Amino acid sequence: MRAFLLTRRPAPGTLPDILQLAEIAQPEPRSREVVVRVAASTINIDDIHVAEGTFYGGIPIGRRPRPDRPVIPGSDLAGIVVGIGNQVRSIQIGEAVFGVQMPFKASGTWAQFCTIDERWITKKPANISFEAAAASGVSGLVALSAMKALRVDPGARLVIVGATGGIGAVAVQLATRAGAEVIGVCGTRSIDRAYSLGCSLVLDYSTGQWDRALQARGKAPVDRVLDLVGGRDTEEMARRVQTRNGIFVTVVGPDRFIGDHALGWGRILGILAHIGYRIVSSRLRGPRYVLTGPSPGGGGALAEVASDLAAGVVPSIDSMVPFELESMRQALRRAIAHENNGRIVIQVNQA
Numbered sequence: 343m344r345a346f347l348l349t350r351r352p353a354p355g356t357l358p359d360i361l362q363l364a365e366i367a368q369p370e371p372r373s374r375e376v377v378v379r380v381a382a383s384t385i386n387i388d389d390i391h392v393a394e395g396t397f398y399g400g401i402p403i404g405r406r407p408r409p410d411r412p413v414i415p416g417s418d419l420a421g422i423v424v425g426i427g428n429q430v431r432s433i434q435i436g437e438a439v440f441g442v443q444m445p446f447k448a449s450g451t452w453a454q455f456c457t458i459d460e461r462w463i464t465k466k467p468a469n470i471s472f473e474a475a476a477a478s479g480v481s482g483l484v485a486l487s488a489m490k491a492l493r494v495d496p497g498a499r500l501v502i503v504g505a506t507g508g509i510g511a512v513a514v515q516l517a518t519r520a521g522a523e524v525i526g527v528c529g530t531r532s533i534d535r536a537y538s539l540g541c542s543l544v545l546d547y548s549t550g551q552w553d554r555a556l557q558a559r560g561k562a563p564v565d566r567v568l569d570l571v572g573g574r575d576t577e578e579m580a581r582r583v584q585t586r587n588g589i590f591v592t593v594v595g596p597d598r599f600i601g602d603h604a605l606g607w608g609r610i611l612g613i614l615a616h617i618g619y620r621i622v623s624s625r626l627r628g629p630r631y632v633l634t635g636p637s638p639g640g641g642g643a644l645a646e647v648a649s650d651l652a653a654g655v656v657p658s659i660d661s662m663v664p665f666e667l668e669s670m671r672q673a674l675r676r677a678i679a680h681e682n683n684g685r686i687v688i689q690v691n692q693a
């Protein structure tokens with residue numbers, strides 16, 4: 343099979359130059375794994391960070407590639423099951439599935455075939471394309487866990503910072519479906535998209551501080567804030583407009599674009615200490631601070647993502663790239679420069 347792979351770890355920002363497209367042996371499934379013929383995958387910014395060893399500033403969760411032990415990056419996948427391990431019970435050969443490969447696995451999803459634990463895939467709704475399903479794995483699981491942490495009630499007023507990105511677009515739709523009034527924060531290019539996703543008001547971060555704009559529009563205070571961008575300024579702006587019994591959920595933390603650079607353990611520990619302090623102190627003073635990640639794929643979360651998709655939740659797709667080296671390099675460079683607006687989908691095999 344053909345796969346995008348690494349035989350050494352790229353320096354931060356150089357994954358596009360180091361990535362190879364090579365012919366390697368097709369993988370065999372272990373007992374609880376299935377082999378998926380991948381129709382579509384995506385580029386998540388964290389795929390790049392894991393590959394470059396800078397995840398969350400340098401927390402080493404991915405395996406280090408070596409010439410004799412290459413690593414295939416990639417986490418989202420959608421495709422057809424073509425092989426199953428001897429203890430797989432939930433999935434059969436021939437079924438269309440989508441899911442998420444764990445980032446510490448060396449056999450990621452940027453490949454024509456991928457072995458994946460059966461608990462991290464689910465059946466793809468028939469009315470959803472492979473591309474849309476692939477774009478919904480990580481985004482859907484993170485948006486779902488954020489919604490659970492936010493405990494959105496009907497009528498709640500929620501600000502989503504980063505409302506039109508991969509996670510944000512799904513979060514806006516889930517929150518409006520739950521009956522919340524959603525105010526989106528995004529850049530100028532994304533304003534129309536944020537309204538079309540269901541935001542009742544959209545604030546442009548490039549024209550000034552969104553908390554001031556919120557107050558000027560008479561929309562403060564708010565109950566909930568979902569931060570998909572990060573940064574201490576986002577925390578501060580949220581604090582100025584939130585009620586004390588509100589909830590602030592972040593999937594990033596106090597450092598914007600964390601993972602773009604290696605920070606060193608001193609700074610990483612400082613960031614983790616800040617998060618720990620915010621979690622504890624916000625329980626006493628409010629609004630409650632929560633850092634969250636993807637819901638575990640097992641235990642029904644992926645099935646919940648699938649049912650949201652079947653019910654009409656649409657992922658944010660920036661563009662499609664063919665399974666070809668030069669196109670992939672260009673797409674990765676756009677992702678590294680944060681030029682994408684939603685998921686970049688890789689079209690791997692014809693379904």
Ligand SMILES: NC(=O)c1ccc[n+]([C@@H]2O[C@H](COP(=O)([O-])OP(=O)(O)OC[C@H]3O[C@@H](n4cnc5c(N)ncnc54)[C@H](OP(=O)(O)O)[C@@H]3O)[C@@H](O)[C@H]2O)c1
Binds near residue numbers: 685
């Ligand atoms: N905790 C976890 O488990 C987890 C998992 C996956 C991802 N993440 C993190 O979640 C973040 C979002 O991921 P994603 O895949 O949704 O990213 P994405 O698709 O690149 O979207 C990011 C969005 O943020 C907006 N944005 C950029 N700067 C902003 C600012 N200053 N204020 C408000 N909005 C701003 C952009 O809007 P414009 O395009 O309009 O500029 C863009 O739509 C990333 O930092 C990623 O590392 C965390």
